[in-house]
Amino acid sequence: MHKELSKLQPGERAVVIKITGNGPIHRRIIDMGIVPGAKLKVEKFAPLGDPMEIKIKGFNLSLRKTEADTIQVEVAG
């Protein structure tokens, strides 16, 4: 099932399917290793609900929900 990364719950794992959008934010996202096929895990959301933290390729990355909205993922079982 495809959905936006921002809709995932802490602890859920997923595989990146597609990245929409363009410009510097888009570029930064792919430079950090969020490319189709990459596996990730949602660690947590900040105390105020935004941004979120994910683990990808062995490191921790934070991104705003608006940025995570541009990342389509497939939730892994």
Place this chain on the structure above:
Amino acid sequence: MKKNKLSIALAGNPNCGKTTLFNNLTGARQHVGNYPGVTVEKKEGYRNFKNYALTIIDLPGTYSLTAYSPEELVARNFVVRETPDVVVDIIDASNFERNLYLATQLLELERPMVLALNMADVAEARGIKIDDQLLARRLGIPVVRTVGSRKQGMEELLETAVRTAQETQRTSFVINYGRDVEEAIGKLAPLLAAAQRQLNFPRRWLALKLLENDRDIIESIQKIPESEGATAAAAEARAELQQKLGDDPELLIADFRYRFLGALYREVVTVQDEDALTFSDKIDKVLTNRALGLPIFLGLMWLVFNLVFTLGAYPQDWIEKGVSLLGSWVGQHMAEGDLKSLLADGVIGGVGGVIVFLPQVILLFFAISLLEGTGYMARAAFIMDRVMYKVGLHGKSFIPLLLGFGCSVPAIMGARTLENPRDRLVTILVTPLMSCSARLPVYTVLIAAFFGEQRAGNVLFSIYLIGIILAIIMARVFRSVLFTGSTEPFVMELPPYRIPTLKSILFHMWERSILYLQKAGTIILAVSIIIWFLTNYPTEVQYSKDYAALIAQAETLPQDEVKEKLVREQAGEKLGQSYAGQVGRFIEPAIAPLGFDWKMGVGLFAAFTAKEVLVSTLGTIYSVGAGEEDAASLKDALAADPAYNPLVAYALMIFVLIYSPCLATIATIKRETNSWKWALFSSGYSTVLAWIIAFIVYQGGKLGGLGG
């Protein structure tokens, strides 16, 4: 053939231990400047190694080499245009794939290169084993293991770098980007011969950048007549690729890089337990916990604030006392005259005005090194970003703004933690609106004179609140007017928690303090001497009374009061006729609509050196003395002056709150932005804003029947 001078550029991701390695390699022999035209800092260090004089350049830490961020642009332009003899790319071994992403891009620039596999000990402790021999073979460059925190592998790294710099034979490194992209590169490359000669970038790399739609490269190539066709051909190829493969070529290329790295990773790295909960993860579970995260953050900020300003107040007090002692000692031991006055009041006062901030700067950078070194700074941004983003700032803007309530100088230096130049600049521009402690004495005197005790708290609170509200408004205005276009990404690494070495903390404190003294200190000193001159000259003025005779007469009296009163009156008259006094009268028409007279004008002018100076200047003008103990008599003098009423006093406080940051702050902005333009802009915009707000308050208040 041997040459004696070699240059080594250090590249790497942020948080890969690059700074520690740089400090290990160069020791204290460093020079900090700026890359021309940008706010990016340029650090150079020197080292003698065997019979080589090495210049080591610490490139800005980056994740990639795009044209989107000035740091990345600087890094790649340096590697290509300044042609360092060898590039050392530092890799955090425990974060292999993403760190190597930059390495592949550096390799494509086709310069001699060495890979430093740093923090190999941390990686091994986490069960990550790397076959460096195989890695070296796959990339075609030497790989050296280092542990920066324990200075391991430094000699070997230098040895390898020096050797690599002198090798003439290099195998070129090529990633296969798949049939379609390769075909497009094949078509573009022949068109780029002239561009390659002029820009010095490899042809294949230029073709790739055109396909990636890199603004900087496209613009540079368009300027070269012989390569005119290349950009149009590239646009066509991009559209074609987009259609054929259904994705942005930019994304496709990054995807191929990561595929290459994925394969490389599986080949050279063995991991025991991919999901092992690290020590760092456990700490983070508490520090960014949903319930505890915010209270812990606020507690830490309280500690930082008190460390810098409460603890810093003691050495500051000693410095102030020492400076004033020195001033009076010089005063007693020198012959009367201009030179004595210049030295005792102008120079010593000016130097005092510089070093008085030093304790705060040192303590601030102690706190910042600790927060950054441990990895908490990124978490602080993570916790605060929601609030700060709403007002057009970044999570990391919180710390400078908070420090602004103490003093703008360390606060603006603290904005250095913001990597993004636009975020940093907006933060720097609004930080002075946080009411610093130097403004408090002004409020205290005015509130005591015109507002009763019951209202004092509310009045003071309203001033602080207006500052915060204006900061929020101005941040949004700057964001939308000065820095139009897309918002800055918050895609930020949360580095693992580490224990920073004491040496790295001390180094950072030392480096920032020296920079403050050198760069900001000289400006502060120069301008404070100018202002001293303007408030003390001309010395020959027409007095309304013959003070000399009257004072001589008063000296015969048993009580000192009469004489002291005369001396104060004379000083007041002298200041009134000084150049500063003339400035005050000259600007009176401009500030009259705010309810201010020339005396306030003089005070505001002199208070440019430091805002609390308004109190002492008014003290001199009202002939009540300029010392702390005279504040009470100044209060009475102001209350008795018909030029003042509560409305004027309130407008004056508003004006003091908002108008031009003090000299030390302006000098710090100049140093931190590397630009007089922004320093003067900060001064100019805030003075205009102060005028507008004070005008609204005063005229609005008059219409509402307040004041008199």
